[in-house]
Amino acid sequence: MxxxxxxxxxxxxxxxxxxxxxxxxxxxxxxxxxxxxxxxxxxxxxxxxxxxxxxxxxxxxxxxxxxxxxxxxxxxxxxxxxxxxxxxxxxxxxxxxxxxxxxxxxxxxxxxxxxxxxxxxxxxxxxxxxxxxxxxxxxxxxxxxxxxxxxxxxxxxxxxxxxxxxxxxxxxxPIIREKDGLAMSSRNVLLTEEQRKNACKISETLFKARNLAPELSVSQLKEWVVDEINKNIYLSVEYFEIVNDTTLEVIKDWNESNNKIGCITVQVGKTRLIDNVTFKY
The missing domain is CATH 3.40.50.620 (HUPs)
Structure with a gap:
């Protein structure tokens, strides 16, 4: 080396x-x-x-x-x-x-x-x-x-x-995650102990959203994800979008594309964390 x-x-x-x-x-x-x-x-x-x-x-x-x-x-x-x-x-x-x-x-x-x-x-x-x-x-x-x-x-x-x-x-x-699901990021070291404990709510919510997709419309699911994460006092969603994984065009209906990915950015104190999850539905 x-x-x-x-x-x-x-x-x-x-x-x-x-x-x-x-x-x-x-x-x-x-x-x-x-x-x-x-x-x-x-x-x-x-x-x-x-x-x-x-x-x-x-x-x-x-x-x-x-x-x-x-x-x-x-x-x-x-x-x-x-x-x-x-x-x-x-x-x-x-x-x-x-x-x-x-x-x-x-x-x-x-x-x-x-x-x-x-x-x-x-x-x-x-x-x-x-x-x-x-x-x-x-x-x-x-x-x-x-x-x-x-x-x-x-x-x-x-x-x-x-x-x-x-x-x-x-x-x-592939994304490499911590044991609690948080996507590994160089910025994770900037989190306080309490912020770090609560940051795993991001991936936890995305994984739940993937399972909820068959029950909700795209707009309902987006609203649910944002509300669910913003309930946590340590977290504030900057954006959450479900897009075509090639063109990045926003998906408004589940039938618009077979290749969908949900991308999120969350402000945790002064630190921005990003994550994403693929929707197979």
């Missing part, structure tokens, strides 16, 4: 591996690693000759300076966790390496970045597209691994990859 900080250096190493016919797996992260991230590294190590994990807190995807400054940074702990899975290269660049000059590119994703997270965090997905496209150019992976908790982000990255005609296979991996 080798740490690399310079773009020129990692490009040189990747070029050598590719000349030897080796496949490159890539796991882009912002650090503060948990078992969800580690499951991505594990999948990449098992399915590629070489695995690269990046740790880079990308400033262009934060539209709230306070959110950027409070984002947990735990490099030493991250490296210790990664050592168990033995990825080949850990790329930890400074901001000046990724953005030697300001990135002014504007991406167009149609509806994909206008709803849910895109609506509530203007510019967020453009920042994601900026950094991921730069990292793809640097690492030149065959396969890139992302967690399904960030469902909308995966949809945006797939579209960006298609639009830029990049030959990168985007691999979506």
């Amino acid at each position: 080798e740490i690399v900080k310079l773009v020129a250096e990692i490009k040189s190493k990747i070029s050598k591996f590719k000349s030897e016919g080796k496949t490159i797996g890539f796991v882009p992260t912002m650090g503060a690693l948990h078992q969800g991230h580690l499951s991505l590294a594990d999948a990449s190590v098992k399915n590629n000759d070489i695995t690269v994990v990046s740790i880079f807190v990308n400033p262009t995807q934060f539209n709230n300076p306070e959110d950027l400054s409070s984002y947990p940074r735990t490099i030493e702990n991250d490296l210790e966790k990664l050592s168990v899975y033995k990825p080949d290269l850990i790329f930890i660049p400074d901001v000046s390496e990724i953005y030697p000059e300001q990135d002014t590119r504007i991406f167009e994703f149609g509806l994909l970045d206008k709803v849910m997270e895109g609506k509530n965090r203007p510019g967020h997905f453009n920042g994601v597209a900026q950094v991921v496209s730069k990292l793809f150019d640097i690492v030149s992976p065959n396969n890139a691994y992302f967690g399904q908790k960030d469902f909308q982000q995966i949809a945006v990255i797939k579209q960006m990859t298609k639009d830029l005609k990049l030959s990168v296979n985007i691999v979506s991996c």
Whole structure:
């Protein structure tokens, strides 16, 4: 497991591996690693000759300076966790390496970045597209691994990859949850003890909603989920939408699509937590 900080250096190493016919797996992260991230590294190590994990807190995807400054940074702990899975290269660049000059590119994703997270965090997905496209150019992976908790982000990255005609296979991996059901997130460490105890209400409600779907209309179910979570004094729903899992168009009737996903963001104190659940009904 080798740490690399310079773009020129990692490009040189990747070029050598590719000349030897080796496949490159890539796991882009912002650090503060948990078992969800580690499951991505594990999948990449098992399915590629070489695995690269990046740790880079990308400033262009934060539209709230306070959110950027409070984002947990735990490099030493991250490296210790990664050592168990033995990825080949850990790329930890400074901001000046990724953005030697300001990135002014504007991406167009149609509806994909206008709803849910895109609506509530203007510019967020453009920042994601900026950094991921730069990292793809640097690492030149065959396969890139992302967690399904960030469902909308995966949809945006797939579209960006298609639009830029990049030959990168985007691999979506299942949500990893705590024992009480809470989706693992780097932001979970920001929760107080009481907030953490109550945050599991999010996934608990989503799982119940999945079972209630045959009994309620889409609008009734959405209302029930929001009311159920907002009953808890520690939680406040920012949005809950049931959408087509490809187009992200809002579903108004269960018969509109066979592929439906319910996406939620909940404010827990000052921390935003996201989750999602697939509706088979």
